[in-house]
Amino acid sequence: MNLSQMRIMRELAHRGTIAAVARHLHVTAPAISQQLAALHRELGVPLTYRVGREIRLTEAGMALAEMAGTVHTLIDRAAETVREYGDDTGARVRVAAFQSAGQALLPGLLAEGDAGSAPALVFGEHDVAQPEFAELVDQYDLVIAHRMDHDEPWPSEQLSVTTLLSEPFDVAMSVDHPLAARSSVSAAELAEESWIAAHAGFAPDVALGVVEATAGVRFQRAHRVNDYHLAASLIVGGGLLALFPRYTAPRADSQLVLVPLKDVRIARNIDVLARPHALARVAVAGTLERLRGAADVLQRTRPSALVAAGPGLHHVEVWLADVAAERAGWAWLLGRVGFTMASEWSGGESWEAGDTYLTLTASPNLSADSHDRRRPGVNHLAFRAGSREAVDALMAAAPEHGWQPLYQDRYPHAGGEEHYAGWLENEAGFKVEVVADPPCYQASGIS
Structure with a gap:
């Protein structure tokens, strides 16, 4: 043999x-x-x-x-x-990507590849239908592919699959459009609009079909365009709408905004496909790690849709020492106070409520392995939790999800007689406050 x-x-x-x-x-x-x-x-x-x-x-x-x-x-x-014992500067890594992901992720690999020890990268652009991506692993070491949430999974017995992003689709429109200033829109509000759709079988067209089903009406498809740059030009010039992926769509045109969908969430996974034996090569595995880093940067710099700006808090980023251990407790809490998960990646996740978002992530720049709210810096986060009954129910359920009540001897008025709220702390030392309406927070000097 x-x-x-x-x-x-x-x-x-x-x-x-x-x-x-x-x-x-x-x-x-x-x-x-x-x-x-x-x-x-x-x-x-x-x-x-x-x-x-x-x-x-x-x-x-x-x-x-x-x-x-x-x-x-x-x-x-x-x-x-x-x-590794000789000169490996000539190692070649072949990477395929579909257009929008390639534009967002691949230039960073070239920028990082200036060092003499970096592998020689060979890129190929393949905008194919979802089932055809798996065949490209015969030509490339790494294949950046897309797959809608509801599609069949990749054949994992033949492929190694690494998810870089879970990317929602938002509604792209001109800044002059009547809906452009909205923090979100419902499917029904889009029924009378003219749309730019992708060609049949491609992810944006599939996503538009889901929005149509939610609205219960067939939308008018004025044009079919796969290229996002051309679609953006038509949107700005013609008052049209289209569905754009949140992280990888081009954003060079300041006259274009993205508005999230309110009553339906449609997302595609951006995955890297490879033969298992290809990842045994140090150069290939290293390139995959750099792609994951580039995806994490996209998540942090584009965690919410581009909507009309106004005064107020834009976002908060919380660094966790152990994302895997802490994310379940945060997910429960944020869901209870009205946040929805906007995106998730290997190193963290982003949650949205209205125009504000909160990112939970890890960082290689952490200067300590634990959080101390008594040090200079942010002491705690306060969330609106709805009615007083909602605050009571949340406080009662919190210990089952890793959050322990604080100041129970003064609950629910530890912040003052006019302030109905509860305080919680998790094992990592993060403190949060859940406040009943109306939000009339009074400084209390609580540590």
């Missing part, structure tokens, strides 16, 4: 026919058949059987194909280890 035979088994498990394997490996179909026959004779165990024109693997064949993938991964790791 040799490496060529094992590669044939791996590809046969993926492609299903000898002809397809031959095309991929650039050999003849009889050559593939001869290798399979030789392997069968050597092992003495049936590895394949035929169903029509397809070749199916027996259980023994499936086991061998799985081991073949493991063997190739180990070989790639060995080669990468050897290269």
Whole structure:
């Protein structure tokens, strides 16, 4: 048994026919058949059987194909280890991306690649329908792909999948549009508008169909355009609307605003697809980490839609020492006080309420491994929680979700007789206040 035979088994498990394997490996179909026959004779165990024109693997064949993938991964790791002892500046990493994600994520890789030790990057742009992205891993080390929330997951038994972003779609419109100053819009309010739609089968057109279903009416599709730069020009010049992805759509035109949808959330995942053995290469794994970092920057710099600005608090960013351990408690609390999750990524998440958003994230620049609200800086966050009954219910349920009440001997008037509120603290030391309407906060000197 040799490496060529094992590669044939791996590809046969993926492609299903000898002809397809031959095309991929650039050999003849009889050559593939001869290798399979030789392997069968050597092992003495049936590895394949035929169903029509397809070749199916027996259980023994499936086991061998799985081991073949493991063997190739180990070989790639060995080669990468050897290269680390020599000059690896010429290592090449091939990255494919669809247009909007490529424009948002790839330039940063080039900027970081000025150092002499960085891999040689080769980019390819492929704006294909969602099911076709998986095929690109045969040509590229990393494939930046999109998948709508409701779509079938990627074939994880054949691919390594890393999610960079969960990206909502917002309504793009001119700043002069009557709805442009709104903090959000409902689907029904958009029923009489003229739309720029993407071509059928592409994510923005699928998203528009969801909005139509929510509104209960068919929208007028005036144009079909896949390029966001062209769509932005038409929106500004013609009073049209379109659905734009929140983080990766172009934002060069100051006459364009994005307004969130109020009654329906439509999002696409931006994922990186790769063969598992490709990620064994240090250069490929490092490039994937840089892509994750670029996505995190997008989340922090574009965490909410572009809406008309006004006075008031824009956002708060909270740095957590352990995002994985703390995010469930924060998610419960923020949901109870009326925030909705706008986006989520590997290093954190963003929550919105009206025009204000709150980001929970980690940072490599943390100067301590714990939070101390008694040090100079922000002491606590205060949230409007609705009625007094709502505050009481929240305080009663909080301990089950990692938040312990403070100042219980003075609840609910620890902040003053006219101030109905409760205080909570989690295990990480963060303190929050939940305030009943009306919000008449009075300084109390509480630490």
